[in-house]
Amino acid sequence: GAVVSQHPSWVICKSGTSVKIECRSLDFQATTMFWYRQFPKQSLMLMATSNEGSKATYEQGVEKDKFLINHASLTLSTLTVTSAHPEDSSFYICSARGGSMAKNIQYFGAGTRLSVL
């Protein structure tokens, strides 16, 4: 299947700093990428959907100024958690679809565990 790489896998930061998470599709062109948040023992909550070259569409209740998403190329999307606070600590996971290989399936990265001190 298609491969999605997410980096870093774990990040610890101080409160007030910004953290950038990268999501790359390695073997296909991801026209659409997705960012999810997952709380412990819970399901995935979609935060936003981004199409290459356009602004991301955020789900209700997700602060766009807090969670900046950039999808500048067909293989890379980034999520920046700005001025992170302890309540932003969570597991963030991206997915992507596009091309013939991943046309109708979302392929997921390995996730990033963010801990804000």
Place this chain on the structure above:
Amino acid sequence: AQKVTQAQTEISVVEKEDVTLDCVYETRDTTYYLFWYKQPPSGELVFLIRRNSFDEQNEISGRYSWNFQKSTSSFNFTITASQVVDSAVYFCALSEGYNFNKFYFGSGTKLNVKP
């Protein structure tokens, strides 16, 4: 209302036992797709299967099999002769129409396979 219900929060079995994970969905669309993903402790969601609403054939892939029944709106997943490596959280998901940008995930079932 939940579009995808996975009523089993956690299941524990002993290695080599068969186990079935339940998934019940709700949609008014006649065209829809159902998915199963596996999330091992490492965190990555691994795609297992996709099934469309027009194909009710059951599928078998090695020790994995899926039973799709539109009459009961269920898409159950069975692991035969379970192994420790099957221990993970399994998510069932639904996309309606041809909107693969919107996945409705169930709450997941944690499977513990003990040696």
